[in-house]
Amino acid sequence: xxxxxxxxxxxxxxxxxxFNFFTMGIDGHPLGLHLDMAIPTILNNADEEQxxxxxxxxxxxxxxxxxxxxxxxxxxxxxxLETTATYDPKTQEFVLNSPTITSTKWWPGNLGKSSNYAVxxxxxxxxxxxxxxxxxxxxLRDLNTxxxxxxxxxxxxxxxxxxxxxxxxxxxFDHVRTPRRSMFMKHAKVLPDGRYVPPVxxxxxxxxxxxxxxxxxxxxxxxxxxxxxxxxxxxxxxxxGEITPGAGEVKVLDYQTQQHRxxxxxxxxxxxxxxxxxxxxxxTQTMDDIRNGDISAVPDLHALSCGLxxxxxxxxxxxxxQCRMACGGHGYSxxxxxPLHYSVAVGACTYEGENMVMLLQTARHLxxxxxxxxxxxxxxxxxxxxxxxxxGPPKCLIDQAYDTNYRNVLESFEHLARRQTxxxxxxxxxxxxxxxxxxxxWNDCAVELCKATRAHVRTFLARTFVEEIDKISxxxxxxxxxxxxxxxxxxxxxxxxTGLLEDGFMTxxxxxxxxxxxxxxxxxxxxxxxxxxxxxxxxxxxLHSVLGRxxxxxxxxxxxxxQSSPLNKTDVLPFHHKYLGKMMEEARQRSKI
Ligand SMILES: CCCCCCCCCCCCCCC/C=C/C(=O)SCCNC(=O)CCNC(=O)[C@H](O)C(C)(C)COP(=O)(O)OP(=O)(O)OC[C@H]1O[C@@H](n2cnc3c(N)ncnc32)[C@H](O)[C@@H]1OP(=O)(O)O
Ligand SMILES: Cc1cc2nc3c(=O)[nH]c(=O)nc-3n(C[C@H](O)[C@H](O)[C@H](O)COP(=O)(O)OP(=O)(O)OC[C@H]3O[C@@H](n4cnc5c(N)ncnc54)[C@H](O)[C@@H]3O)c2cc1C
Numbered sequence: 183x184x185x186x187x188x189x190x191x192x193x194x195x196x197x198x199x200x201f202n203f204f205t206m207g208i209d210g211h212p213l214g215l216h217l218d219m220a221i222p223t224i225l226n227n228a229d230e231e232q233x234x235x236x237x238x239x240x241x242x243x244x245x246x247x248x249x250x251x252x253x254x255x256x257x258x259x260x261x262x263l264e265t266t267a268t269y270d271p272k273t274q275e276f277v278l279n280s281p282t283i284t285s286t287k288w289w290p291g292n293l294g295k296s297s298n299y300a301v302x303x304x305x306x307x308x309x310x311x312x313x314x315x316x317x318x319x320x321x322l323r324d325l326n327t328x329x330x331x332x333x334x335x336x337x338x339x340x341x342x343x344x345x346x347x348x349x350x351x352x353x354x355f356d357h358v359r360t361p362r363r364s365m366f367m368k369h370a371k372v373l374p375d376g377r378y379v380p381p382v383x384x385x386x387x388x389x390x391x392x393x394x395x396x397x398x399x400x401x402x403x404x405x406x407x408x409x410x411x412x413x414x415x416x417x418x419x420x421x422x423g424e425i426t427p428g429a430g431e432v433k434v435l436d437y438q439t440q441q442h443r444x445x446x447x448x449x450x451x452x453x454x455x456x457x458x459x460x461x462x463x464x465x466t467q468t469m470d471d472i473r474n475g476d477i478s479a480v481p482d483l484h485a486l487s488c489g490l491x492x493x494x495x496x497x498x499x500x501x502x503x504q505c506r507m508a509c510g511g512h513g514y515s516x517x518x519x520x521p522l523h524y525s526v527a528v529g530a531c532t533y534e535g536e537n538m539v540m541l542l543q544t545a546r547h548l549x550x551x552x553x554x555x556x557x558x559x560x561x562x563x564x565x566x567x568x569x570x571x572x573x574g575p576p577k578c579l580i581d582q583a584y585d586t587n588y589r590n591v592l593e594s595f596e597h598l599a600r601r602q603t604x605x606x607x608x609x610x611x612x613x614x615x616x617x618x619x620x621x622x623x624w625n626d627c628a629v630e631l632c633k634a635t636r637a638h639v640r641t642f643l644a645r646t647f648v649e650e651i652d653k654i655s656x657x658x659x660x661x662x663x664x665x666x667x668x669x670x671x672x673x674x675x676x677x678x679x680t681g682l683l684e685d686g687f688m689t690x691x692x693x694x695x696x697x698x699x700x701x702x703x704x705x706x707x708x709x710x711x712x713x714x715x716x717x718x719x720x721x722x723x724x725l726h727s728v729l730g731r732x733x734x735x736x737x738x739x740x741x742x743x744x745q746s747s748p749l750n751k752t753d754v755l756p757f758h759h760k761y762l763g764k765m766m767e768e769a770r771q772r773s774k775i
Contacts, residue, residue, distance in 0.1 A: 193241040195221075204723065209526050210348035212296035213246060218397070219390045220247035223301045226389040226469060227317055227366040236319065245325070247299035248290045249390060250353055251315075255284025258539050260303070260388075263315050265355065267304035267365070271376040274362045276318065278304060278355040286354050289533075293351030294338030298323035300353070301390070306365070308376045317366045317387055322353070333358040344525020383477045385484070389469070392484060394534045395491040396465040400458030402498035405527040406451035411715040412519055412730030413444045413505040416512070418712050419736050434508075435711065441704040443508045447501035448707075448714065449670035452663070453643045454494045456650040461490055485547035486566055489639040492540040495530040502527055509729055512736075517743045519727030538632060545606075545631035548638060552607030566642060569596045570603060578688040580675065581695040588648050591671045594688065595644050598681045599637035606630040637681065640674055647671075662710050669703035672696045 190201050195217070202211055224236050239245060256262045264285030267276040280286055287293070293300060299321055306316040322334055330336050335354040342350065365372055369381030381387070417435035425432050434440050464486065468479045506513040506520040513520055531537050551570050561568040574597045579590040606627050613623035624631070651667050654660040675682070675696040682688035707714070722732055728739045744750070 192243055193238075195241075204721075207347065207726070208724070209522060210291065210345045212292050212349070213243070214348060215248040215291040215293075216240070216243075216246045216297070218394060219249035220299070220301055222393045223249065223317060223366065223390040224319075226393075226472075227368050227387060228319070229367045232319075232363065232367065245299045246292065246297045247301060247319070248293045248297040248351075250287045250290040250293055250300040251303040252287065252289045253284060254286045254288040254352070255282070257289070258536055260315050263303060263305060265302065265304040267302075267306050267316065267318055267360075269306070269308035269362070269372050269376050270359075271374065273359070274374055275359045276306075276362065276365060278302065278318070278320065278358045278360060280354040280356070286352050288339060288352050289350050290353070291345075291348045291350050293322075293336065293353055294349030295351070296349055297351075298325060298328065301366075302353075303387075306370075306372070306378075308372050308378050311378070313370070313378050313380070314384070315387070316370055318360060319364050319366060320358070320360050331358070343529070344522070345529055382475075383480055385480065386472065386477070389472075391534055392487050393465060395487040395540070396458075396461045396483075398530050398534060399454055399461055399487075399490045399494050401530065402494040402527065403451050403454035403458050405523055406447050406454065406498050406501050407715075407718055408720060408725060409502045409505040409520065409523050410444055410448040410451060411718060411720055412725055412727045413508045413513075414448070414711050414715045415731070415734065416509050416518075416729040416736060417444065419734050420510070435708065438701065438704060440508060441708060441711075442700070443504050445666075445669055445704055445707050445711070446673045447505055448711075449666045449673065450497055450501060452666055453647045453670055454498070457490060457494075457643050457646045460646050461487055481547060482564060482566060485544045486642070488535065488540040489544035489635050490642070491530075491534060492537040492544075493636060493639040493643070495527070496537055499524075499528045499531055512729055512740065515740075517728040517740055519725055519730060522726050538628075541632040541635040542628060544635040544638065548603045548634050549607055549610065549631075552603050555604065556607065556611075567638075569641070570600050570638075572596075574600065576687075578682065578692050580688070581692050587652060588644075588667070588671055591675060592641070592645055592648060594675060594682060595637065595641040595678070597687055598678055599634065599641045601685060601687075602630070602634040602637045602681065606634050633681070637678065640678060644671055644674060662714060665703055665706040665710070666714075668699060669707060672699040672703065676700065 191197050198213075199217065202213060202217075221237075221240050224233060224240055228236060240247065251257075251260070251263070253263055253265065255264065264280070264282055265287065266279050266281065268279070269276055287302070290297075290300065299319065302318045302320045303315045304318060306313045321331060322336055323330055333356040335352075335356070337352055339350050339352055362372060362374065366387070369383075369386040371379040373379065414435065417440055418433050420434045421431040422434055423431060423437075425436060435444075461483075464479070464483055468483045471477070471479055502520065502524045506518065506524065509518055509520070512518055516522070535543070548567075548570075551567050555571055559571075561571040574593045575590075578594050578597070579585070580594055582590055585591065609630065610620075610623050610627050613626055614620060618626065647667055647670060651660065651663050654663065675688075676693070679688065679693050679696070683690070683693065716732070722730075725731075728743050729736055731739060749755070
């Protein structure tokens with residue numbers, strides 16, 4: 183028995199995540215922040231000695247930690263966080279303090295009731311000088327009693343839009359002392375005498391956020407693929423109305439409008455999946471580079487992860503809602519699973535950086551590239567942004583028969599991203615020449631800056647999709663995925679048609695051509711739609727949906743589901759005669775008088 187394998191190796195990240203996911207569902211659990219943010223912070227921000235101490239215990243779940251950064255008053259603008267960590271060289275401790283109500287940490291997942299440790303972001307003061315927000319690893323609760331330690335006030339922030347299985351919390355420090363070595367010291371350090379040693383790059387402290395932003399892309403793919411699975415399966419069961427009079431009621435999936443509602447979500451889900459894999463690899467590579475002292479890829483990773491996070495979460499939110507509406511009345515029932523999936527997915531539009539703010543971060547990067555282009559510089563062999571330096575064709579060519587591997591469609595996306603980026607850059611420069619300072623000019627251009635990011639991210643998603651499908655060697659699989667690729671690309675063309683038509687790059691005829699290619703793709707996808715979603719192999723317990731059941735027994739299970747509602751435990755509710763019954767009885771008596 184000594185050598186019998188354990189059912190789950192809790193120190194194995196993949197095993198743990200899979201186990202948690204299937205046992206605790208998709209709306210979060212007490213270990214979420216521990217696994218997704220605290221451990222990545224230890225891995226990337228703790229020095230060797232700290233890792234040796236903290237990592238095995240964290241992996242073994244000897245404590246549960248969260249990531250406490252956001253405050254009641256500030257989430258986006260990290261420079262204005264108010265929690266302070268003031269170094270006291272006499273005792274070699276930091277004093278953590280929450281000086282105002284607005285400095286109360288607010289939102290950290292699993293802080294409310296589960297965690298006994300936290301990565302706390304606080305303004306670091308030493309030798310009388312503030313060095314900005316830095317992470318500290320702080321014990322919050324007693325390891326035996328689980329009661330808050332002295333000087334710490336902590337609790338749950340109450341019910342939310344969704345994810346109510348996560349205990350998001352609040353936290354205040356009243357001059358709480360913590361050892362010098364509780365500061366994460368891989369990058370920045372405070373020496374025992376209080377001298378501050380700066381990091382090689384001052385945003386390396388933010389790596390846990392970069393990790394989650396990258397992970398969110400695959401997360402959004404998951405949500406979209408799950409909800410399109412529900413919508414496709416249900417639409418293949420639901421019969422309503424006739425296409426040919428007298429020929430009998432059709433499956434609603436046969437309606438072109440239904441396909442146009444659902445299939446693009448399926449295609450986007452796949453596109454996000456492929457780009458999600460790409461960005462995760464880029465993250466791992468960049469973290470390895472940082473370990474080897476090379477920080478050159480940090481800005482590229484930051485820019486791409488912010489843009490992808492914002493675009494994929496926004497499109498997932500819109501797509502999930504389309505899937506819900508595609509399921510008619512039953513889509514509005516909790517039995518559909520949509521309320522759960524929607525409320526979880528839309529949280530990602532906000533957490534890890536509000537989407538507009540993230541779009542603007544990517545735009546900062548694009549503006550630097552535009553500046554280099556306007557200065558006549560050459561590209562720097564960066565696969566993601568080099569296209570911005572090149573001159574594309576002067577006219578759109580999407581309707582040319584020789585569009586091998588969609589080069590002409592990709593060039594259209596590139597054209598729009600290039601034009602939008604350079605135009606907004608020129609406007610920024612012009613406004614400054616007219617006397618606006620940079621920040622004011624930036625705000626005057628903010629909507630256009632966001633458009634530049636969206637166009638750039640669209641280009642990246644499309645190129646990745648094309649390249650990944652091109653690699654597939656199994657021709658039967660490739661052909662099905664090519665139909666989804668066709669739909670994806672032409673759907674995106676129509677989504678950004680205003681931008682392509684605005685400068686006369688694309689003609690009205692070409693826009694019509696794109697629409698024709700969409701309708702053609704819908705027709706090709708229809709016969710394979712159910713097999714495509716079945717191939718994702720989601721388990722029913724992941725879908726949480728009566729409508730999306732693999733066996734298709736929707737109606738009989740919908741009735742069972744309704745009958746199992748707590749309201750149906752008795753035919754007459756116990757308080758019926760006290761209120762509604764009494765009201766009706768009294769009304770009847772009055773009308774008799
Ligand atoms: C299977 C089911 C699916 C589930 C789906 C999802 C899967 C994923 C897991 C889900 C987990 C769910 C749990 C959710 C937990 C949520 C946690 C949180 O929300 S934690 C808190 C997150 N908070 C934020 O994101 C705050 C947003 N704000 C910022 O990041 C920054 O303040 C800012 C980027 C807006 C601005 O940075 P700042 O330094 O304050 O100022 P500047 O604008 O002047 O920037 C200076 C300079 O630095 C660059 N920069 C900024 N950040 C980074 C970075 N991370 N890396 C590299 N560089 C960075 C910035 O671009 C500027 O560059 P410059 O050269 O000057 O242009
Ligand atoms: C479900 C959930 C889980 C979370 N989990 C955690 C956690 O575990 N740990 C943690 O520390 N935090 C967590 N958070 C907090 C989250 O990271 C922040 O709420 C998020 O970063 C947004 O910041 P904010 O709330 O300050 O929004 P605000 O910045 O106040 O946003 C309000 C509006 O102002 C706009 N805005 C703000 N600044 C700018 C700007 N510079 N330019 C243009 N527009 C701007 C925004 O676009 C938005 O429209 C969580 C939040 C949620 C919803």
